[in-house]
Amino acid sequence: MSKFLRGNYKLANSEKLDHDVKEQEVSQIFESKALEKLGGSIAFVMKSSKFLWDEDEDSK
Amino acid sequence: MKILNEQQLKSISDATFKKTADIGLRHAQENSIYIKKTIRDLRKEIVNEPPKPVIVISAGPSLHRKKSIETIKKADFKGCIVAVDGSLGHCLRNGIVPDFVVTVDPDAHRIIRWFGDPRLSERPEDDYFQRQDLDPALNKDEVARNQELIDMVNYYGPQIKGIVSTSVTCEITQRCLDAGMNLYWWNPLYDDYESKDSLSKKLYRLNKVPCMVTGGNVGSSAWVFSHTILNAQDVLLVGMDFSYPPGTEVRNTQYYEILQELFPGKPEKGLIEVYNPHLKETWVTDPAYYWYSQIFIEMSQKSPCKTYNCTEGGILFGGNIEFVNLKEALFQVLQTEES
Numbered sequence: 262m263s264k265f266l267r268g269n270y271k272l273a274n275s276e277k278l279d280h281d282v283k284e285q286e287v288s289q290i291f292e293s294k295a296l297e298k299l300g301g302s303i304a305f306v307m308k309s310s311k312f313l314w315d316e317d318e319d320s321k
Numbered sequence: 322m323k324i325l326n327e328q329q330l331k332s333i334s335d336a337t338f339k340k341t342a343d344i345g346l347r348h349a350q351e352n353s354i355y356i357k358k359t360i361r362d363l364r365k366e367i368v369n370e371p372p373k374p375v376i377v378i379s380a381g382p383s384l385h386r387k388k389s390i391e392t393i394k395k396a397d398f399k400g401c402i403v404a405v406d407g408s409l410g411h412c413l414r415n416g417i418v419p420d421f422v423v424t425v426d427p428d429a430h431r432i433i434r435w436f437g438d439p440r441l442s443e444r445p446e447d448d449y450f451q452r453q454d455l456d457p458a459l460n461k462d463e464v465a466r467n468q469e470l471i472d473m474v475n476y477y478g479p480q481i482k483g484i485v486s487t488s489v490t491c492e493i494t495q496r497c498l499d500a501g502m503n504l505y506w507w508n509p510l511y512d513d514y515e516s517k518d519s520l521s522k523k524l525y526r527l528n529k530v531p532c533m534v535t536g537g538n539v540g541s542s543a544w545v546f547s548h549t550i551l552n553a554q555d556v557l558l559v560g561m562d563f564s565y566p567p568g569t570e571v572r573n574t575q576y577y578e579i580l581q582e583l584f585p586g587k588p589e590k591g592l593i594e595v596y597n598p599h600l601k602e603t604w605v606t607d608p609a610y611y612w613y614s615q616i617f618i619e620m621s622q623k624s625p626c627k628t629y630n631c632t633e634g635g636i637l638f639g640g641n642i643e644f645v646n647l648k649e650a651l652f653q654v655l656q657t658e659e660s
Contacts, residue, residue: 298336299580301537301609302425302428302538303337303341303426304334304510304535304537305337305616306512307534307619307620308515310623312533312549313531313532313549
């Protein structure tokens with residue numbers, strides 16, 4: 262009897278789980294693509310607490 | 322869309338670098354022939370003057386909603402006025418000539434409109450100015466309003482110092498020069514100047530212009546300029562919403578075209594709701610504006626100045642920012658000045 266029960270069908274729940282994971286992946290990929298398009302006006306970076314970098318002046 | 326996490330904020334930061342670094346560098350090369358003075362020179366020019374408080378006039382919707390310009394005009398404010406490009410027209414139309422105007426965005430067609438665009442009829446079709454909330458005066462009668470702005474900027478230009486980033490188009494440079502503005506240049510800090518192959522280092526060595534932290538947008542750059550170059554100890558912000566008032570139609574938001582493309586039929590899904598406990602209101606924002614607000618909060622904690630957000634709207638609160646009514650902040654600052 263066990264050979265008929267083993268692996269010859271899929272649980273409804275696991276199918277739903279697979280579907281959910283895929284949906285989540287698609288949504289994450291979509292979101293990261295979306296964020297790439299929604300960039301700001303100009304690049305931003307900040308090193309420690311320095312608001313101005315003026316190499317020649319700084320080295321004086 | 323939910324509030325963005327660290328990883329998502331980094332994605333926007335990376336995307337902004339990709340979108341603006343190459344074009345900014347190209348514009349910097351084209352602008353190099355115009356560079357006479359930089360913000361380093363400005364710093365030296367004012368080094369012996371006592372630091373003054375500064376009002377940064379950004380172009381968010383609260384600037385109009387709260388009639389901030391009227392409040393500033395009524396106060397006996399003797400500090401500096403730093404306007405962003407997007408608020409220049411509103412300031413001039415309402416009787417304030419800013420001491421400085423800051424511009425940074427490398428966009429090829431839209432930004433020049435804030436200065437009055439002499440080539441408006443040649444631009445690609447764009448309904449941005451009919452939809453935007455930064456300067457509602459430009460929503461209607463575009464051609465007439467543009468001419469009015471050209472005339473005003475030409476008239477008052479000689480009284481205004483342009484704090485111009487090398488990233489802007491040469492058309493903006495030429496427009497500011499034609500209007501008689503005195504220009505002081507700066508480079509946006511694009512990346513870590515200590516890293517190998519740093520673009521910022523390459524740019525600095527090309528034009529010897531100081532690199533300033535931007536905060537991702539012109540309003541934040543104006544705030545950095547105020548405490549870093551003008552040495553202001555008190556900086557008041559108006560029109561710094563980084564968001565849209567409750568009930569704003571998604572069509573009237575900055576990234577509408579992209580949101581429509583990303584979420585066909587439901588562009589509002591790309592907006593984020595943020596509750597402001599000071600206002601007891603929920604404002605809507607988009608990912609880039611949210612990124613700006615988070616950066617600003619982070620920068621405020623590293624800045625030596627006292628920052629008063631007097632926008633009376635929006636989502637910029639927390640960090641080392643005092644969220645306060647404009648009249649009250651002006652009173653506090655004037656009292657400090659007198660004592």
